[in-house]
Amino acid sequence: MKNKQIVVIGAGFAGLASACVLAKEGYKVTIVEKNDQPGGRARIWEKDGFKFDMGPSWYWMPDVFENFFALFGKKPSDFYNLKRLDPGYRVYFGKDDTLDVPAEMVELEALFESIEPGSSKGLKQFLEQAAYKYKVGMGEYVFRPSHSITEFIDLNLIRKSFSMQLLTNMSKHVRQYFKNPKLIKLLEFPVLFLGARPQDTPAMYSMMNYADLAFGTWYPMGGMNEIVKAMVSIAESYGVDIRLNTEVTKIEVAGKQVNTIQTTQGDIKADFVITGADYNHGDQHLLDQPHRNYTEKYWDSRVMSPSSLLFYIGTNKKIEGIQHHNLFFDEDFEQHANEIYTDPQWPTKPLFYVCCTSKTDPGAAPEGCENLFFLMPLAPGLQDSDALREKYFDIMVDRFEQVTGQPLRDSIVVKRSYAMDNFKADYHSFKGNAYGLANTLAQTAFFKPSMRAKHVKNMLYTGQLTVPGPGVPPALISGQVAAMEAMKMMGE
Secondary structure, eight states, X not given: OTTOEEEEEOOSHHHHHHHHHHHHTTOEEEEEXXXXXXXXXXXXXXXXXXXXXXXXXXXXXXXXXXXXXXXXXXXXXXXXXEEEOSSSEEEEEETXXXXXXXXXXXXXXXXXXXXXXXXXXXXXXXXXXHHHHHHHIIIIITTSOOSSGGGGOOHHHHHHHHHTTTTSBHHHHHHTTOOOHHHHHHHHHHHHHHTSOGGGSBGGGGHHHHIIIIIOOEEETTOTHHHHHHHHHHHHHTTOEEEOSOOEEEEEEETTEEEEEEETTEEXXXXXXXXXXXXXXXXXXXXXXXXXSSOHHHHHTSOBOOEEEXXXXXXXXXXXXXXXXXXXXXSOHHHHHHHHHTSOSSOSSOOEXXXXXXXXXXXXXXXXXXXXXXXXXXXTTOOOOHHHHHHHHHHHHHHXXXXXXXXXXXXXXXXXXXXXXXXXXXXXXXXXXXXXXXXXXXXXXXXXXXSBOTTOTTEEEOSTTSSSOSSHHHHHHHHHHHHHHHHHHTTO
């Protein structure tokens, strides 16, 4: 049976994870990837000695990476040097008004206490609950394929679900413990960047705060693409055939079975298919209508996480006084959230994020220079244009210079923008989204688009638009779950 040909569409984290697991079990696996390098959104771009991670820049949940590599008898340290950042990141609330998030818990508690007297006790209680959610969520929820509600009809799990606070929202939950607006913003920011307004996100996702504040923020020296290189190394060691510059144009189905994958480089016979490409693209564009899981109306009704406007910037000088990760929350948090989720539009006064990898990694920029990555969350599906990009570039740079007191504009020697039209062109991203579906209750677990192709017997979906959700660690898990489900479906 294991001489079956498995085709994985897309060499992002989920696709690579699926391929690695299946190849280890002895299957013949081919990955087809439309772009010229593997990694999906975690590609790299290099110019004039500057090396940019094009997508993910936060390394959270190190245990998920450790567990993945352990499947192959490896450790992350076999492939890259992981460094914990201290401070993990800086939040700018205005000029001369910053908050640095320390790596050590004792220092973190002291920080909270200095901002809001008595809040260190609340922090301990908040993180104790978040730790429980993390343990249950990452241990008992995320590895379920969520084909139906019956997977969750378990009295013990139902009891735990109440403790997971699925029916309480993050905004209300955070405010039960903290009153100071700075602390509230600090605890709400992960959900704003990863999928929904805090008031629309289940309090279950405070597990993200545990991942952030307890496990810490890390950086793989060489950049996030080092994870991709490690996964490619594992895949190739088990004989996976990775075909780059090979775009899938159609999934041919006969008798409810995929038999051929049509690509720009020729047809490929397939006994089983796992598609880690954008789910909407696979469902609506690669399959004929009778074999699709959903309708256009269904997809249009999905609540998407943000898109992003990105700028990759190289400077010919050092920028003093900033950290590796920098969050600019010097404008109204609620207003920007509403302009992403409630009244979609280009933001009036945007929040934004700046990553400076060269603060940690000298190899990211030539000597005496800096590597900067600007990111502004945007509502998906908006009009994109060079003029709009430049307008918001000026807004972000002006604010950066004003808030940090550091001149930037005149030192820029490398600059590239990336936004919705690029996400669509490079990844067939639905509505130009950057992160997948919003983490709302109505889009959690079995309410997400199904991993299983309902009208095709030998096909599964994986990645950020299906379970368990958006982000690098969930994508790694999604790929593993898809591989395990594939083996069950093939009778192994």
